Amino acid sequence: MVSLRKEFFIMSIVRELARQAKEASRQLATLTTADKNSALLKVAQQLLADKDSILYANQEDLARGKQAGLSPALLDRLALNAARIDDMVEGVKQVAALPDPVGEITESWQRPNGLLIDKVRVPMGVIGMVYEARPNVTVDTCALCLKAGSAVLLRGSSSALNSNRALVNSIKKGLAGTAVPVAAVQFIDTEDRSAVDEMLRLNGLLDLVIPRGGAGLIKRVVETATVPVIETGVGNCHVYVDKDADPAMALEIILNAKCQRYGVCNAAETLLVHRNIAAAWLPEALQALRQRGVEIRGCPAVLELQPDVKLADRDDWSTEFLAPVLAVKIVATLEEALAHIQTYGTGHSESIVTNNQETASRFLKLVDAAAVYHNASTRFTDGFQYGFGAEIGISTQKLHARGPMGLRELTSYKYVVRGTGQVRS
Known part of the structure; x- marks a missing residue:
């Protein structure tokens, strides 16, 4: 009974975080490029200001990881240092400097009946991110999603819980007082694995889920999710x-x-x-x-x-x-x-x-x-190296997005049709 109550409580919390993100996404979608860029630059400043506290939180994770017997490779992925934080900050600044894909008309044509049709990039809405180890994914994901006009729901691994918590707190502090709603960034602050299962079934609240990690994580997300998934693949x-x-x-x-x-x-x-x-x-x-x-x-x-x-x-x-x-x-x-x-x-x-x-x-x-x-x-093969500013993952699928996923891959599109009174016969 206690286990069921705990699971129900976690489900309720995750759903509420997603609901808040969904509400914030509607406001975020109306913002100008200047609004979003200004907010991202404030986030970059805050990350630098909070560098010491972020590194302290990361040291806690590293100590726990060593005690748990994580491999040197996994510890390296988990580790932050001053240079890596500087790289994250630079990535945020580069995302702010990139062209805004939202509102871009990718195709335009006129039909014989006079209808004008534009294919226009639009935000996804709310993007869920399930990821392992690397805390930099927290920052890269937030910067890309916000610039692409989408709110984000984050669920990192337990091994990086303290680091991710510190980074999200810093990001939210940076967003405070900007046009971007603080609620556009949500973090599932629990180690309970049932939170992931609930997240993957939030149809109507999440528009997309992206897993980033090892083969086991990706397999679990693909097999469990009822919301759409962009599968990032392992790299052999x-x-x-x-x-x-x-x-x-x-x-x-x-x-x-x-x-x-x-x-x-x-x-x-x-x-x-x-x-x-x-x-x-x-x-x-x-x-x-x-x-x-x-x-x-x-x-x-x-x-x-x-x-x-x-x-x-x-x-x-x-x-x-x-x-x-x-x-x-x-x-x-x-x-x-x-x-x-x-x-x-x-x-x-x-x-x-x-x-x-x-x-x-x-x-x-x-x-x-x-x-x-x-x-x-x-x-x-890296969004930063390709000039995307950052990446949210590397897709090995062939639908919609493939390779390093930057801003354009985080948008959808809609058709805007203008007429002069046309009706279909």
Whole structure:
């Protein structure tokens, strides 16, 4: 009975937060670009002013995470420092500086009967965000949703509860006194998992839910939600070093793609190497990776070159490690590399390193992923790096939004039709 009462109480709280967000979204949708930009700049100022308190809250989360045995990769995703807060603030400022998509006429035409039809971008309404670990998602999500004219309902992971609470408090303080209603940002401040289930069924209050995290979270949201979902996918990303690759360039790219930051979805998890270049290039590359603490798991052909490497099993090819672990496979042809990516890739980010333009063109055309790269690291699949200011997630779907989701992907559209008295016969 106590459990049922608690669950009912949580359901009521979550529904009330969503109701407040829905009401605020109606006011938010009427605001000018200047109103929204001014509010975002106030939020940026407040985040800087509250830096010490945010870092203190984050230290509490890190201490709890270490006690709970979180992996180094997860702790890295959770951790904030002064530089990361500065990056979040810069992201908010960049979002404020971006063109406002709301009200943009994307298409316009006139029918033979004289009707004028405009296709116009409009806010989504209320966007729900379910996410794990990374506190920066709190700030990025709020900035993008507010600029795109939508209210937001946030539910972060329990591991980042103190950090997210501090960030939301700072955001709300920044919004106070601006044209943007404070109620446009709502935070589900509980560790109880039933809150997520209630959130995912708020039809009529939530217009969209976006999950951002590991495969388990995304699967749960997709299978449980009755409101529309944009699925952000896990990142089992590959770098393919072709026989015509520049060796030095290839080394720099794989070191960056794997080692620049381990616990992110656009980090490389598998290295594919053409057999014609493997003997000359791979030993040095593996040595450089190992010097950076990366564990190598290779196919039998890799073990012939490096007998002390751990033999990769089938699961290694399909795993998003989010850790200093890299699966390595030697392939005979471009087609074998493409087949491997098609089998094990998650449609996130894939890269080829080659000086052969014909080979590169074939790779870019045939690889089915949200982002494909030629002679560049997969780590660039990021809204900030793409010039979006920030991102709310990276969609691996093909409907509506794909790749880093910025402002335009957070809007819908409606048709505005103007007539002079036309009626249908």
